[in-house]
Amino acid sequence: MTHLASRTQEVCALLADGSTVRLRPACPEDRGRVLRLYEEMSAENLRSRFFAASRRSGEQAADRLCAPPGPGHRTLVALHGDRLVGVAEYETVGDPASAEIALAVADDFHHRGVGTLLLEHLVNTARENGIAVFTADVLADNHLIHKVLADLGLRVTRQFDGTTVRGTIRLAPDERYLSAVDIRARTADTASMQPLLRPRSVAVIGAGTRPGSVGRAILHNLRETHFAGLLYAVNPHAHAVLRVPAHPCVADLPRPPDLAVIAVPAAAVPAAAVQCGEAGVRALVVVTSGLDAEQSAALTTACRRWDMRMVGPNCLGIANTEEQVRMDATFAVTRPLPGTAGVAVQSGGVGIALLDGLSRLGIGISSFVSLGDKRDVSSNDLLQWWESDGRTDLALLHLESFGNPRAFSRTARRVARGMPLLTVDAGRSEAGRRAAASHTAAAATPTMTRGALFSQAGIIATRTLGELLDTAALLHSQPLPAGERVAVVSNAGGAGVLAADVCVDAGLAVPELPPDLVGELLALLPGGAGAQNPVDTTPAASARAVSECVHRLAESGTVDGVLVALVPTAPATAVGTDPVTALTGRAPTARTGTPVVAVRLDQAERVRLLPTDDGRTVPSYGEPQSAARALLHAAERARWLDRPQGGVADPEGVDSSGARALVDAFLTGEPAGGWLDARATDQLLARYGIPRLRQECAVTEEEAVGAAARLAGPGGGAVLKAQGPGLVHKSERGAVLLDLHGEQQVRAAYRDLRGRLGPAMSEVLVQPMAAPGTELLAGVVQDEVFGALVLFGLGGTTSELLADHAARLAPLTDTDIRELLTAPRCAALLHGHRGTGPADIGALEDVLARLSRMADDLPELAEAECNPVIARPDGVTAVDARVRLLPRRAHDPYLRRLP
Template structure:
């Protein structure tokens, strides 16, 4: 039976040199290419692969590898263009949890990462099929394959048997493996971006002769920026455009360009991309808009087959201001200033606004990419480029969507420790996704999910573009504050009050200054001055005294930042660059100064950077709110940098296979998914050691009486809770009856629940009355885009009303868990409020770690809610819980593949 290759799903990924390969399972049609791979091998490589230089071995391997699929066997092939360049296989023999592997790569493509990439994907496939170890028999002198195994990042043990070595590879990805994959991905990704951002030649396809056309505007900008490489126009109806030679087609160019910019009608974009791939173009920027889904899919496929990275479609273009490149392949009006800020946006209009705002501030750009519809190149690619380009020290992002949030978060966490990452939290007012019935799902809004990502990754998220530029001005020009204490210095009392209020509103503090500093300032300032905080210098202050005042406050160590709010007077007519320079001259031998920001109330601009001498600048704002919010963002960044990165918490006593069995059994019974019943929830929670209240199930009135007799304490009552698939919110349905004592009350309660709920109640859950404590909520929601979100906050019946919850994306680090516990407003209740005893915080940390692990193990987990969780000094107890599963497959966020 035919098994055409077209029926197997392909995945595209990058090799170490940045070229693109396609990976898929082998099929019988591949036999000829696999045989050719072995026939073209040198005798030495054949010996390394088969332990003998036998061509017959290659024929037998091709027959085996390309046979129809069979249990316990998988073969992956790598293709570059139409050529098969590598093959990897595994096969189980006696132990279904262990498989033997083999690997072969074309002779001329060694040291490109083909084998390593095939192994990464083979590991992923094997783990999905329950395989825990790989074994490989290798000649002792086959140093190349030994190095491939060592570099993989997984734990490898070796058993020496004469001239051969048996390698045993444990398929348990840990931080070492993820770091190795990260490094390989970063190397490959950066190499693939070279023809895009550092091209030696560019062709503008669709460069028209008519003024006003997009292609002509791009060609004009490239010429005016003095692009350092060769520049071509492609136009079948002209010999030249803007005095630049024009050619009928990309295939007619004197040489394949590194980069082609497509500004052609939407209908011909896919066909043009195919031609570019055949011509050997390295990368594409497609500015054309209006492509439908089918055309975008064809465009992407053409780029994958041709090995081209793609920006767009529907974008403004790209730019790189490096002196050796000087590329402005955009149709923006102004060329970006050269500098050190990397900018990536999805919206072309936002890109223009950001470029103009940065130019107004005098902040130059290292590279600019308008991502458009993001069919390929994404913010992840740009973060990795800026991390390695040696120029960028500030990154500005405007993202409307996230392709792989977990990979983005992992990359951003690393990059944010080297440079500030700023973004606009766009889409806050969009309608939330359709939430399921639990409190946890209702609390997990898209805004909360995005903010969790930003908080964990160290990304500074602002509310508007203006606020983004406010913050960029401060982070570009000033050191980070050590904390949130601000001194406000003003030459007008009213301005000082406004600035102090703005600081308080932003979450900063304006503390009283030490008495010795107050006395020192009092001696400097006019007699009517107020030297507390805010410091009111009065309009009579002279510039030298004002400068001295700011300097002494900055040196005192009493505050972490100084905000100078000034109004123009006859005595301070030097307001502007001269005055700011006088106010911010650094001490030659003193400690590092805190940041100083200015608020000039007569300033028409929202923010600008004022020269302060010696190449330094100071941000000056037109209103105190802008300055205060920018300072607050700087404080948050400093706090994020100061905290330890943290490590993933692995709770003890987890039975992941048991949990998998519970999920599979439920979905076999309910293929469409739904809510687990109480017993199934108990079994799942038991697999993760989540502490539940003592309880028993009763199907009849007498069983409820008997259960209550067993569970009730000497003087305590019991609770009856109705149980049934439709009873998610039992309290709202009147399905919970509390503090029941004695047989008579139990029987009456059971009858009441039966009458009230009818067939919706399948049984009752009997629990002893929980001891008083703090009622909390802990839960998990799977977001379709972002993955698992762990929530924590105030629980009980007030959970929805007070909405006091925090969230972080799983898997949680110990730092994430600490932040989850301390972020909600109810946090003081946990640590001993007004003389109360602190609750078992370690128990809460353990609960969150177990929920995080459960979410990470089970992609089918749509929702899990523990509400209420009773927290007391002597422990925590999950009093009520509910779980919803859906038929979903997991997606390895760290597997290297292109969109």
């Protein structure tokens, strides 16, 4: 392996202390570095590595490790800057599925996570090469390595033999392993973000003297918010900027700053980053836009080379309102109000709008990061920061792209258990969607894909920024509703009816109240009031009466939330009573735990928070639609929190190795990939135990007649389906002929297909007529960014036209499967409709679990569609199926590495 080839496989990752190392395969040029690693080791550590304090052992190891890799031998090295600080290797001996490992780390890099990180990447490489077991011989008193192996998260067994211990490590990453990786990732991530979000010193590079310059505006904001640390300006043409002493370059600063904000022209950004790295800067915020690909790559390389985390480029900046930090390193006009909402955006304009909205509501922010082009720091980093910063209890995201959606989803699922995560579902259009060859691929729109991610991760996805702030206001101030039942209370009948209508339109329920509760409410209200729901208090009702009605409803257990629609009326005005005092005298939620929201049709603002006498707040909306959507989002969050987290479905009777062999054989013959023929498709589905209709392939008319007789049986109907490379949508080509009885009909059908399709038909697929049932679609499609999705919904020839489908990201948990079955509108058909019996739900769940396993096993699976799947009370059957394979390598989305 050449040095250049090793470089192309280089990845960067974070150590436990937040510093960055580069990992790559070893190459011959590394011999001197590896030898130096062993030469600088203490005698004790040499003994632990080689079982003897021999310098000669180090030379032999360097020779072996840096030789070109042979079959069954791989070596990874870790570099910090230009220094090699760790090396790990495996080598198979006899059994190709088992390998012996060895690990060495520089003395001064112990306890920083180098060995664990190398092992994680070595495990990934080994699994890609078919290795299932690692073995390691370790001295019994080498407690450090014993702890590394034990904490890895994989199943380890030990066998003692005198002074040595032989450890056996099973390379089957499960939830325990992924959770251990999560903990290590969170520790490393938050440590690396400290210089960025809690810097003790900041330098603004490009702080201009000209009013209106971006660098000057950032320096101004840092001064005006009284940044708690040391503040520097870098400008070679000035002695001071805004009364902050200026220095010609970073190297001239009195001490290296933790954070540098770069606001220089694009062409100068890479050099500025290099200067920061050489000076010892720990983090960068690059607000400059317009960097080309070469400049962006040089910027990222500098950050990795000198161990710096970076926000941007092309961003608005960052802020942290903690009292011990007080940092506003943005060029926004709005000053961020201290608070508890974490905000991460890609668009600077969206960031300004959210800063303004959260400040106006009084929620404020804990920290704000404008991610820009996301060359390094991403939403994943911010989620882990907010999870552990001790301040954030609400997170708002605006994401235009996802670098690693599966890692983001896993992190979000965990973080969302502790705080609400809200996002604007930006980019919902299908512009730029690639052409899809199957109904399944066509159904997997960007909207559906993102919806699957958000739904599984527990992220509240709104359609607009206004809706995002509406929901944030409710979640910040009110408890979660236990369900979707809402009581509407109004002092004007028309307003109550309008509010009830929009609640139902949003997906909430407005139930009729029980008679005893109706009686209680009417006893509180003046004559002419109505209390069936909506509750019409009439304009004559006092604020106290309205307040008591709200309390009774909230305490009744009959509803899960109360919406109070108020309008100013002449009777209230005449006695100087503001109806809003019905909600602000004391918070209705203080005793009941039931959310209460207000709608004030005379309110100019879209949403505001009304303070109550006991120090709480009640959200007040200018439109009932805003209140209804916010209540629905809150109910959906409560439902997500209550659902079981579930475990990944693991169906029995799966032949993964047989499926792998089939895929490898096909791609060997078709290196560019393509559609499997009917025989291979049937064989692949059989490997996963997916129930299929019996079938035979026939090339000649006589073969078709014989197959029909065998499959249909006496009196039964047969089906002929033309097969050929271009016959994907068969029904559109008239390539499917149904319900053929007897030899003559089968012969006539075969001749018809042959005559119309000619050379396009290579053979026919013969099947018996399927028993009637509900026609469904179940399939898999690989999204280039999000990975494999499992789709389910209405099937048959109108599947794509009616577009009644839902999707979830694979691998599916049992909870995901249950939700996927109920998500499409056609789900009601599964319980029986107009005389048809209910479908076998258990069998449908099993099919989805098997498709999920197939998608997880086979990254080459570009598309797989079972359509229709006939669902009946006695089981399910895939009547037609097609599979397309493409040459793809497996990619572990949870392997720790930086972008």
